[in-house]
Amino acid sequence: MKVIMDLCVVPLGVGVSVSKYVVACHEVLDKAGLKTQLHAYGTNIEGEWDEVMAAVKACHTKIHEMGAPRITTTLKMGTRIDRDQSMLDKVESVVRQQAEGT
Amino acid sequence: MKVIMDLCVVPLGVGVSVSKYVVACHEVLDKAGLKTQLHAYGTNIEGEWDEVMAAVKACHTKIHEMGAPRITTTLKMGTRIDRDQSMLDKVESVVRQQAEGT
Amino acid sequence: MKVIMDLCVVPLGVGVSVSKYVVACHEVLDKAGLKTQLHAYGTNIEGEWDEVMAAVKACHTKIHEMGAPRITTTLKMGTRIDRDQSMLDKVESVVRQQAEGT
Amino acid sequence: MKVIMDLCVVPLGVGVSVSKYVVACHEVLDKAGLKTQLHAYGTNIEGEWDEVMAAVKACHTKIHEMGAPRITTTLKMGTRIDRDQSMLDKVESVVRQQAEGT
Numbered sequence: 001m002k003v004i005m006d007l008c009v010v011p012l013g014v015g016v017s018v019s020k021y022v023v024a025c026h027e028v029l030d031k032a033g034l035k036t037q038l039h040a041y042g043t044n045i046e047g048e049w050d051e052v053m054a055a056v057k058a059c060h061t062k063i064h065e066m067g068a069p070r071i072t073t074t075l076k077m078g079t080r081i082d083r084d085q086s087m088l089d090k091v092e093s094v095v096r097q098q099a100e101g102t
Numbered sequence: 103m104k105v106i107m108d109l110c111v112v113p114l115g116v117g118v119s120v121s122k123y124v125v126a127c128h129e130v131l132d133k134a135g136l137k138t139q140l141h142a143y144g145t146n147i148e149g150e151w152d153e154v155m156a157a158v159k160a161c162h163t164k165i166h167e168m169g170a171p172r173i174t175t176t177l178k179m180g181t182r183i184d185r186d187q188s189m190l191d192k193v194e195s196v197v198r199q200q201a202e203g204t
Numbered sequence: 205m206k207v208i209m210d211l212c213v214v215p216l217g218v219g220v221s222v223s224k225y226v227v228a229c230h231e232v233l234d235k236a237g238l239k240t241q242l243h244a245y246g247t248n249i250e251g252e253w254d255e256v257m258a259a260v261k262a263c264h265t266k267i268h269e270m271g272a273p274r275i276t277t278t279l280k281m282g283t284r285i286d287r288d289q290s291m292l293d294k295v296e297s298v299v300r301q302q303a304e305g306t
Numbered sequence: 307m308k309v310i311m312d313l314c315v316v317p318l319g320v321g322v323s324v325s326k327y328v329v330a331c332h333e334v335l336d337k338a339g340l341k342t343q344l345h346a347y348g349t350n351i352e353g354e355w356d357e358v359m360a361a362v363k364a365c366h367t368k369i370h371e372m373g374a375p376r377i378t379t380t381l382k383m384g385t386r387i388d389r390d391q392s393m394l395d396k397v398e399s400v401v402r403q404q405a406e407g408t
Contacts, residue, residue, distance in 0.1 A: 001159070001163070004346060004347060005347070006345075006346075006347035008382060010214060010276055012214070012216070012219075013184070013220035015217050016217035016274045016386070016388060019399040019403060020403060022400050023403045023404055023407065026404065027407075038397060038400060038401070039312075039343060039345040039397065040310060040343060040350040040352075040394070040396045041310060041311070041312035041350055041396070044345055044346040044347055049159055050159075053155050053159070057152075060151075060179075060181050061103070064183045069182055069183055069184035069220050070180070070181070070184065070220045071180065071181050072178065072214055073177075073178065073179045073180075074178050074382060075177040075179065076174065076177075076347050076348070077174070077175045078172070078173065078174045078175075078347070079166070079173050080171055080173070080322070081166045081171055082115070082171035082172060087346035087347075090325075091345065093325040094325050094328050094329055094332070094344060095344070097325060097329045098332065101333075106244060108210075108243075108245035108246060110210075114316070114318070114324070117318075118284070118286060118318050118319035118376045120318070121294075121298050124298050125298055125302055125305065128298070128302065129305075139243060139244065140298060140299070141241060141243040141295065142248040142250075142291035142294045143210035143282070143291075143294070146243055146244040146245055172322045174316055176280060176380045178212060178245050178246070178278060189245075192223075192244045193242060193243065193244050195223040196223050196226050196230070196242060199223060199224060199227045200230065203227065203231075205363070205366065205367065217388070253366075254363075257359050257363070261307070264383075264385050265307065268385070273386055273388035274385070274386040274388065275384065275385050275386070277383045278381070279379075279381040280378065280380050281378070281381065282379075283366050284375055285375055285376075286376065
């Protein structure tokens with residue numbers, strides 16, 4: 001089962017700046033060979049369910065190892081069985097309709 | 103690694119009423135032996151990371167089998183390594199302070 | 205327009221314990237006269253859109269005043285125009301089907 | 307109070323394809339003069355709290371007018387009082403550290 005995910009990992013108890021933890025999390029996702037796209041409030045990820053979920057767990061483990069005592073993560077996850085769809089498809093579907101509408 | 107989760111599974115393409123899918127998802131969670139608490143906008147779950155995640159995947163699989171072509175799920179997930187904490191602890195911590203404040 | 209919301213306010217830069225901010229947020233919601241239900245990963249709120257949103261803003265303002273330099277909030281918000289539905293209706297709809305299924 | 311938001315609006319009861327509603331929502335956000343960035347699982351928005359929230363309400367109203375009987379929206383919202391930060395700042399902070407790390 002393929003999943004498209006939006007991942008936002010928030011370490012607590014480490015002050016206000018969390019970008020170094022986001023960087024570490026991206027390293028984990030890259031090592032896992034997952035397709036990712038960073039945005040201003042999280043990271044989109046595309047891949048097989050088990051691989052994506054293993055990477056999310058590895059992010060939590062890594063961030064705890066870096067010293068964060070507590071993490072709260074917000075995820076959105078989409079699966080569909082009617083057709084195959086990539087992150088790019090989702091964005092293009094909107095952009096194409098926007099272009100047609102003008 | 104223990105996780106406290108808030109799970110909200112939304113099947114698309116099956117009309118406006120989604121409660122039967124929530125019911126099916128709870129059956130999956132119960133069979134997995136997980137501690138759960140239903141609320142008006144999701145379900146709190148407490149357990150070991152791998153068991154909770156396996157149950158979330160089983161929910162997606164089950165809901166697709168019931169005929170939902172597409173699912174979008176919103177999750178919050180908390181882990182901490184500084185101390186053990188249950189769902190009940192979290193609620194009681196707030197309620198106790200509310201009582202002391204009066 | 206009526207809304208049912210799930211609100212989870214996370215102050216950053218104030219250490220790992222966030223319950224006193226949750227308590228303060230509940231005081232704000234109570235003063236606003238909103239119907240609320242605390243759970244282990246947030247608070248359900250029911251009310252008119254503008255009143256609920258004003259209260260969410262008041263929670264951010266209050267928590268910043270208490271000293272939190274940064275806040276990240278996760279919200280789920282449901283509106284519907286086909287029929288009226290309360291938080292209690294949503295829970296009861298699931299519980300009733302669970303009872304019928306046994 | 308400035309807010310950086312991640313908005314994901316999901317209409318229910320209109321089938322599996324929701325892109326035309328996303329397009330309509332972007333028109334609402336553009337008319338409101340807000341800075342936005344579409345991604346594969348939502349839209350980042352930056353602006354003054356009241357203007358952003360008014361636009362989110364206008365999205366719900368518009369999507370209901372288009373015929374969606376029910377909407378469930380997931381939001382992430384960040385505010386901070388320690389310093390000014392844009393969506394671009396957030397992304398650049400991560401990208402810069404990634405470049406330095408290589």
